[in-house]
Amino acid sequence: MAQISEATSNRGVVLDIKDGDLNINDHNPTPSFVPKTNEDLGPCVTVLLIQKVLAELAGTFFLIFAGCSTKEANLDKENVVTLPGTALAWGLLVMVLVYSLRHISGSHLNPAVTIAFASCRKFSWKMVPAYISAQVIGSTLASGALRLLFNGKHDHFLGTAPGGSDVQSLVMEFMITLFLLFVVSSVVTDNRAVKKLAPLVIGATISVNVLVAGTISGASMNPARSLGPAIVWHHYKGLWIYIVGPISGAIGGAWLYNIFRPTEKSLHDITKSWPLHRGSGRVCSA
Structure with a gap:
């Protein structure tokens, strides 16, 4: 029990x-x-789990609504936001939402992150279906709200689509999501890391990835980000790229970082056993 x-x-x-x-x-x-x-x-667990799922839904809604609005602005106003502005917007959004929700749900906001954490035993597989459902629903609701808001001549598909070949986009989505989860695993799941600035580091990584891959694949890194608009606009061409690429990349990045995780102890606990902490005056002994 x-x-x-x-x-x-x-x-x-x-x-x-x-x-x-x-x-x-x-x-x-x-x-x-x-x-x-x-x-x-029993009732307490139910309440807490509902709070977690609702936090993922709300967080993903805010992320997609605000993030995709930058694409709408670029399409309507002749690229007024520009690629650097879009990269900064997505990075700041992720940073703010992680700061706001990490103490409630962990602020995954991304099915690829949820699956990657579960594959490394950093998250319960039992919660994966609920989290992914909440993330996809949040993205779909945000996309629907944007389509209602920007209708008529302003009705543009706000999802992701390959800028080149499918292979280029697939490899790019895999690589940037691998990099993202490598960083996330470092600053979030490793007890030796300093976690106070973790949201800032994650947001900066998102911005870099958008700058690198924005014109090639759209820099989704998030199946929910691509699924929501695809469902609302019934635009499914190339959608598999934004499911296979981010999920496989996220799992790869999380497992790659595990190579550098020899222990679950914190840095403080590790250094307490060093000879210098026992007054020997030596870092190591022969």
Whole structure:
């Protein structure tokens, strides 16, 4: 049976449900209520999981609505935002949303990220269908809202499409998503990393990737980003590229970083065992 542990501090009560699926003890958690006994565990888990899924839906909605609006502005106003502006916008959006939602759902906002984390045992496979469904629904709702808002002569397809050959786009999506998940795995899942600036680093990586691949593949890196507009505009040509490329790249990037993860200990715990910390005056002994 899952156990509940409570820790009190000046921030309040921290909830830690040790069942392998839920661990709400990061920074300043704010669960709706804290169970007193194991009999209260079921309703509490349900509430927390609903909060997580809704956070993924809302976050993906905001991401796609604002991000795709830059494409609409470029199409309507003769590239007024430009590629660097688009790259900056997507990067800032991801940074802001990760800062806003990481303590609630982890702020995946991307089926490729969810699957990659699950493949490395950094996320429960049981939650993958719910997360992906929320992300795709959020993207579809945002795309639908944009199509209602920009109709008539302003009705443009706001999804992603290959700028060159399908092979070029597939390889580019694979590579930039591999790079993205390599960075994300470094700053998010490694206990030795300094995590306070993780959202800033992730946002910067998104911006770099858009600059690199924006004119070639559209720099999706996110199946939900491509699926939502495709569903709303019924534009499915080349859609497989934006599902296969990001998912395979994300898994590859997450596993590639695992090569550099020899331990789950934090840097503080590792260095405590060094001879210098024991007063020997030497870094190593013969």
